[in-house]
Amino acid sequence: MEKRATFSSTTIGLLFVLPMLVLMFVFFYWPSGQALYWAFTLEQPWGGGNTWVGLQNFRQLLADPYYWGAIGRSLVFGLGSTTIAMGLALVLALFTDRELRGHKAYRSVFIWPYAIAAPALGLAFRFILAPEAGFLSLINQVWPGLWNPALDGKDAMIAVIVAFSWKYIGYNFIFFLSALQSIPRSLTEAAAMDGSGPLRRMWDIQLPLLTPTLFFLLVINITESFQDSFGIIDIMTQGGPARATELMVYKIYFDGFKGLDYSGAAAQSIILMLLVILLTIVQFRFIERRVHYK
């Protein structure tokens, strides 16, 4: 990563990096530090600064069944939507890569969902999946009351998972297809000379070579399911019914801005941060170690 032709002026070099650093300091590092500070302190009810309470905020949080509920739901949401989005995208990419008739159109259209804002598709799916109008309401005409995301927590979770998965089909498709296209043609050709058919080649050649992408996407999808889900939840269910779709980020937002419990929200933030950091590290270790075939 070293350049041979470097410029020697330290001042100018620093000046180029400075704007980015200042913004990162003010809006990333300071708030993160602040969160850390709040997580270990409590604000006095009548002012006078924060007092140090050690791990009390965390202890309270971990004793709170609602918080564990949010973690569980985040897991269900993250794993569910990731499985659906990656599975569908993988199949579509594998088949699109065969360059059958119309593959150019597929290649273009399958990307579109990723362009849509989470809240916008939230509203669209709220209509599509509405119990009394739209399309899934057909079910209710046959079996009245079977589908109602506004009242049934399970239905609500399914609804948000469907919406989120739909968007990330587009994202995953882009990466799978590009990874497939970067596999040298000669490899599939060699396999064909060895007598393996298209399905066999997908299984024996293409899938194993997709492992790095698979893993990269797994981590990104789960991380995004923490973050990008907010707009969908806020528009479709607002965490309801009865907290059935209250994910971790939504709970932070709710406790922090509606409940004004900064310390609690900060403690939750720290835990979530650790989770994201953990995932990122796992990703880097894995990609470095396991995945280089070269």
Place this chain on the structure above:
Amino acid sequence: MSSIAIKGVRKAYAKNAVVHGVDLDIASGEFIVILGPSGCGKSTLLRMIAGLEEITGGEIWIDGKLVNKMEPRERGCAMVFQNYALYPHMTVAENIGYALKVAGVPKAERAARVAATAKVVGLEAFLDRRPAALSGGQRQRVAMGRAIVREPKVFLFDEPLSNLDAKLRVAMRAEIRRLHRRLGATSVFVTHDQTEAMTLGDRLIVMNGGRIEQVGTPAEVYNRPATRFVANFVGSPAMNLMEGEIDRHGIFTLDAARRIAIPNAIESRLVGHKVTLGVRAEAARLVAPEAPGALPATVDFVEELGAGRVVHTDLGGVSFAVAISDPVAPGTGEPVGILIDPADVHLFAQDDGRRIDLAAPQAALDPAA
């Protein structure tokens, strides 16, 4: 016009030294070629002159000014890079004129100078093209034009012809020579191609392992290689080298059947010492195996060069090449004799590989013992 003085210049990366103390004087207007295998430090030396590489030790003077601490732009050098380093987003005219633009030369003057330069390098018709739309030879010309336009004191060439095909390389070689005659600027040209070096340079500098092996005119380097390395590196096919001992009668013994009398080598510093004996393929003669004084050898294979042939032989376990112009070459496996004139023999010390200069051949040869 400028002269360059290099005094004890060294270059090291961390602990790893690549140039060990180089001393060199380049006269004004001279065309110097630095020749050496890859990794010998020749490019590093050139880049230190250009100011692209920090100097670890020693001094570089250009035109009487110490330039060690000067930035490239302050040194008045222009450089032609191996891969040309043309700015891909600029037209030919913009590429050539960029240095002038940076220097704040007014637009009208810039245009005039770019046009004049384009004429010199034969690019008038291509001024509005981008580098991507040019052939290899044309790109090479742009790179040259970019160097010429600034009227620099010193031209630096970093293997500029190595990306061209053989035919174009010969043509560009002639063109560089012509340009140099016309502009007369001091030029330093780095290459690993000996033909390029021979044809271009007023003087050659042969480098190896970060040291200068020899400085001299092409003829000197070819005729009187200063070290075993130079002997082997310059000339094609490479000089035949054999190791052996010289006895007190001045006879070099390769093995019992193969001895070469070198009458003027009866010197105390040589007798009884191991030496390397070198003979150019062009200097040896192929004769019948039974010819008097011929060393017996067997033909390994014959290399056809069109104008001549190189016969590779096995001389008692040592491979030995002889260049002949005779259209009829002996067949593989045939026994032949090789005749070597003592006057064409080069001797190198075994330990440091330095050339051993012999006194002029004596008028009357001592009878060989």
Place this chain on the structure above:
Amino acid sequence: MVERTPVFNAICQAILLIGLLIVLLPFVIVIVASTHDIRTVNTVPMPLTPGGDLFVNLHEAWVRADLGRKLFNSFLFAGTVAAGKVLLSSMAAFGIVYFRFPGRMLLFWLIFITLMLPLEVRIVPTYAVAANALAPFQAILDITGVTWLIQTLSGIRVSLEWGLLNSYTGLILPLVSTATGTFLYRQFYLTVPDELAEAAKMDGSGPVRFFVDVLLPLSKPNMIALFTIMFVWAWNQYLWPLLITTDPKFGIAATQLKTLIPSEFGLPDWNVAMAGTLLIMSPPLIVVILLQRWFVRGLISTEK
């Protein structure tokens, strides 16, 4: 390659068609729903042939969600954020790749680590900082005792304040820094041949000149790719604009979707809601469709 697998090909085509249906159906439903009147849109199932009320619905959504102003704000917001990201990351990467100074790797890691601090995760304290963007500096002055020193020396109490709530600055500035963009640019700079910088040096240009004259023009494809993904990303931001802009003057389109949700006890005018959705989701969609090559390229290079 010669290959006769008609059955397998037919299965592939069938699955691809199902995929196409899954992907396109929501678009179709949104578009069709926004052409119906309120009665038709609520029939079960909703007819998939378009009605004639598209413009009525678009107009209604436009007025109800104040989309004239909000779409303008969204364009301003997304455009500035994307441009800012391009500019800042091209500069930061230049500083890191082309200069050698002590602490350079530290800076690189400082930028890198922000990847692990997504906005949603640190939302509460970031909001607090936005209330006074100079608070971090004030705190530093207080802690180091500089405030006290100045107060004792001159009697003036240093109090830095710069509130960003309800302003374009507050909307934009916190979203401009980007580790992803910096990497993308770093990746690109590393592919630029070293000789180009050396040639520029020989031509007498310093670092700033080289950056402006050579690197920036060369990075145009990179720039477009980065701008495209960042424009779409910024347009689709929701949580931050929702928090920072309580004044409708500064609101953006995405957060207006909430005002379009038919209320539980009011009219179920989904036709208007879908018309609004259509308006709000179209700009990034058009960008992706038109600049697909760049969009894909930008996204892919974030993987490295």
